[in-house]
Amino acid sequence: MNIILKIILHLFFWIVFIVLSGVVSFQMGDDPEFIYKHYDALLVAITWAVVAFYFFYFFLYRFIEKHEFFKYFIFSVLSVGAISVVFILLVRVFIFTDEFFPEPLWDFTTIAGTYTIANCGSLLRGFIRWIESAKIKSELEKRNILLELEALRTQINQHFLFNTLNNIDSYIFTNPEKASKMLITLSETLRYMLYETQEGKNTIAQENKHIENVLELQRIRFSHENYIVFRSEIENPVVAIAPLLFIPFVENACKYAQFLDTYPVIKISLKQQSHTIVFECVNTYNDVENSKLKKGGLGLENVQKRLSILYPDSHTLEIKDSGSVYFVKLVITTA
Known part of the structure; x- marks a missing residue:
């Protein structure tokens, strides 16, 4: 696939993610300026998402390519767990205190959100590979047709x-x-x-x-x-x-x-x-x-x-x- 098209796909995904994150953050507070006051939280959320997304995109997708789905499942669960722990520590220690967020962050929503974002990396990588494979197959078929025509001529x-x-x-x-x-x-x-x-x-x-x-x-x-x-x-x-x-x-x-x-x-x-x-x-x-x-x-x-x-x-x-x-x-x- 053309590198420009790959960049466009990645940008499109992150634009959608940032917009949705902003909407969710806005709904979390009663103050209309919630996002501006706590932009640091949004930056941490985006950073956390980028790490999870591209870890799956570059490292874990290889298991899918090799059809090692069980390994993919095991490593994906372990990876999500590790990424979630780091994210929660960053939020608790550097951004939000227990006074701001009295409820625990270590819950199903956090894990599910992390796992969903991370697997989006694998999905996008798989989509790009599918397009590339389809293009290669089409080019091979056309080349084969040209070879057959050449054989037919001779x-x-x-x-x-x-x-x-x-x-x-x-x-x-x-x-x-x-x-x-x-x-x-x-x-x-x-x-x-x-x-x-x-x-x-x-x-x-x-x-x-x-x-x-x-x-x-x-x-x-x-x-x-x-x-x-x-x-x-x-x-x-x-x-x-x-x-x-x-x-x-x-x-x-x-x-x-x-x-x-x-x-x-x-x-x-x-x-x-x-x-x-x-x-x-x-x-x-x-x-x-x-x-x-x-x-x-x-x-x-x-x-x-x-x-x-x-x-x-x-x-x-x-x-x-x-x-x-x-x-x-x-x-x-x-x-």
Whole structure:
């Protein structure tokens, strides 16, 4: 936690304590100037509270961190007893006489007050540690997401790349124009994955273009051009979104799609309107690959982790499996 924020928390606690102490002191006497006449008593009370508070804050809280609660209880009782004895002696000897305070100070109220103030030190230390732990956890999660994205960028499907290059090679002599076009598309795809996703956010138009390029390369595998249908409706092309969220679903569909006589085998749509992005992917698949498709692989797991951190309360992911048709719908609400 920032040192300034820590100081603010401590100051806030002591301001509240001093105000409450002043109110209590005022109520103890009939004289409206009671506080001014006996400011020394208030100073002793504040000093006593500071000693008890920071003794627990710096020394006893360590038992809580180690989950040694029994030791904490024993030492807290002993510490409160010692601090209370010192406080009472100071009050009796140097400030108030028996004539001023005929009733004994060694009572339950004194002990309870001391114990309460002292434990406030442990509570504040615990609160600060909780905030620091939450911040560290959040930073680690974000760092992990960046590492996963880095791995996703560098994780090129070797089989996809090998098959694509082989297919392009087959067109070099028979259809050189198409082969050249495919090489350009492959180059754009690799460049986007490796270099253009490092900022953490890309535009929806860039993601849409990347999906088009990936599908264009995947179509080489299919004998019919209508095996894959992709439709997009982008209202605002500069809307920002985390990169490569949709590609694992696209690659999963293309990997396990079943070749049928009916078209299309894979239907994908991407819509952006106002603050909402809707991605849908439907594909038929072979029952033999059913278990593999359900597991989805590491890519889909990483996407789900990224969504839970990047869009924790602003996304819904729906996955349905009818036995031969796999359906994915991802809705993201952008700021």
